[in-house]
Amino acid sequence: MATIKVSGMSCQHCVNAVTKALSGIDGVQDVKVSLEKKQADFTETKPVSREVIREALQKAGHDLG
Incomplete structure (x- = not known):
């Protein structure tokens, strides 16, 4: 499992946006x-x-x- 730090998150909407962005990358699950x-x-x-x-x-x- 890989771990990255993410800057700029302040709410659940941010969490959802980051989750969607990363999930859309081929090779990431x-x-x-x-x-x-x-x-x-x-x-x-x-x-x-x-x-x-x-x-x-x-x-x-x-x-x-």
């Missing part, structure tokens, strides 16, 4: 986002570059922390 910890845990079914993750988060209004 089982996404669990924690508002309290400001992080996301997920399973990579194949290697996913951090740049792909960053771009998906930025489109959702957030960034890697």
Whole structure:
């Protein structure tokens, strides 16, 4: 399981947006986002570059922390 820090989250809507953004990446599944910890845990079914993750988060209004 991979863990990333996510900046810019402040509410449940943010959690939902980050979950949706990460879940939409090919190779990412089982996404669990924690508002309290400001992080996301997920399973990579194949290697996913951090740049792909960053771009998906930025489109959702957030960034890697």
